Amino acid sequence: xxxxxxxxLKFDELPNPKRVWVGEPGSHVEGLGRLVLLTxxxxxxxxxRQIRTGRRVGLNWDxxxxxxxxxxxxxxxxxxxxxxxxGFDDIYVINPQQSSQWxxxxxxxxxxxxxxxxxxxxxxxxxxxxxxxxxxxxxxxxHWAREGITGRGVLIDYVxxxxxxxxxxxxxxxxxxxxxxxxxxxxxxDITFERGDILLMRIGVTKEWDHKMDxxxxxxxxxxxxxxxxxxxxxxxxxxxxxxxxxxxxxGDALSxxxxxxxxxxxxxxxxLAGWGMPIGEMFDLERLCEICKELKRWTFFFTxxxxxxxxxxxxxxxxxxxx
Numbered sequence: 513x514x515x516x517x518x519x520x521l522k523f524d525e526l527p528n529p530k531r532v533w534v535g536e537p538g539s540h541v542e543g544l545g546r547l548v549l550l551t552x553x554x555x556x557x558x559x560x561r562q563i564r565t566g567r568r569v570g571l572n573w574d575x576x577x578x579x580x581x582x583x584x585x586x587x588x589x590x591x592x593x594x595x596x597x598x599g600f601d602d603i604y605v606i607n608p609q610q611s612s613q614w615x616x617x618x619x620x621x622x623x624x625x626x627x628x629x630x631x632x633x634x635x636x637x638x639x640x641x642x643x644x645x646x647x648x649x650x651x652x653x654x655h656w657a658r659e660g661i662t663g664r665g666v667l668i669d670y671v672x673x674x675x676x677x678x679x680x681x682x683x684x685x686x687x688x689x690x691x692x693x694x695x696x697x698x699x700x701x702d703i704t705f706e707r708g709d710i711l712l713m714r715i716g717v718t719k720e721w722d723h724k725m726d727x728x729x730x731x732x733x734x735x736x737x738x739x740x741x742x743x744x745x746x747x748x749x750x751x752x753x754x755x756x757x758x759x760x761x762x763x764g765d766a767l768s769x770x771x772x773x774x775x776x777x778x779x780x781x782x783x784x785l786a787g788w789g790m791p792i793g794e795m796f797d798l799e800r801l802c803e804i805c806k807e808l809k810r811w812t813f814f815f816t817x818x819x820x821x822x823x824x825x826x827x828x829x830x831x832x833x834x835x836x
Contacts, residue, residue, distance in 0.1 A: 577610075589603075635651050654824070661819070668811075683715055746779055765794075
């Protein structure tokens with residue numbers, strides 16, 4: 513009798529929605545996490561149905577952004593150095609979290625109680641000690657880099673929907689995108705979600721940073737010890753929908769995907785990263801993607817992303833594009 517993967521269960525059937533851990537500790541399957549949904553068949557079907565015109569658009573924001581990051585993070589440093597008096601090399605010093613990036617499975621943990629003691633565990637039960645042991649690369653970025661994050665992408669354009677509704681907001685606030693908003697946008701866009709989809713949420717961070725915020729506002733955000741980020745709501749209904757819809761990964765142009773600081777009792781990061789092994793992409797540049805979607809009147813496309821092959825890596829620039 514075949515063994516049913518917990519990835520195949522409905523949310524309400526999960527023995528413990530906080531711990532949907534697959535694969536043996538240290539294995540490639542464990543390192544993939546929710547990306548096990550991106551089977552050869554899923555990717556093949558996505559490519560066959562979504563690539564029609566050959567038009568392409570990159571989804572990476574300038575690596576120099578955020579030039580004024582928050583939470584004590586450093587801005588990107590780029591040096592050009594001479595080579596043998598005949599050419600040049602680059603030297604990059606970056607924190608991937610400061611621009612377009614995937615949160616890897618080593619990025620965020622979940623609070624757990626064991627033997628009466630409170631601790632935090634990463635996906636699969638990985639510990640802080642394991643992550644800090646540089647000889648240990650468990651659940652590192654190398655697993656995602658082996659095959660990439662590739663499949664059908666789906667764009668939910670909250671920015672345009674809110675403009676039509678007359679909703680004004682700053683993405684540097686606690687403005688919350690509710691599940692009912694997402695479902696309404698999907699209906700208006702004639703989107704039918706499929707298992708293995710990669711969800712992209714456009715809420716307008718890159719647009720606001722590039723075209724609306726002045727230097728003083730950017731510096732004030734960077735200096736704040738209590739930054740605010742607009743994003744999707746962290747509710748049980750949102751968790752259930754994300755799981756039951758069958759997304760392999762979620763991403764967007766938001767600073768933290770979900771509203772931050774959290775307004776409820778938990779964070780989506782706890783469940784998605786530490787509980788389910790689901791990649792969370794942040795600060796993707798979705799502006800040109802949105803324009804092409806409007807022009808073609810389609811909100812699905814072939815999505816490709818190749819994270820950097822860093823054993824034990826915590827996060828990575830996405831190196832992502834959409835192909836129509």
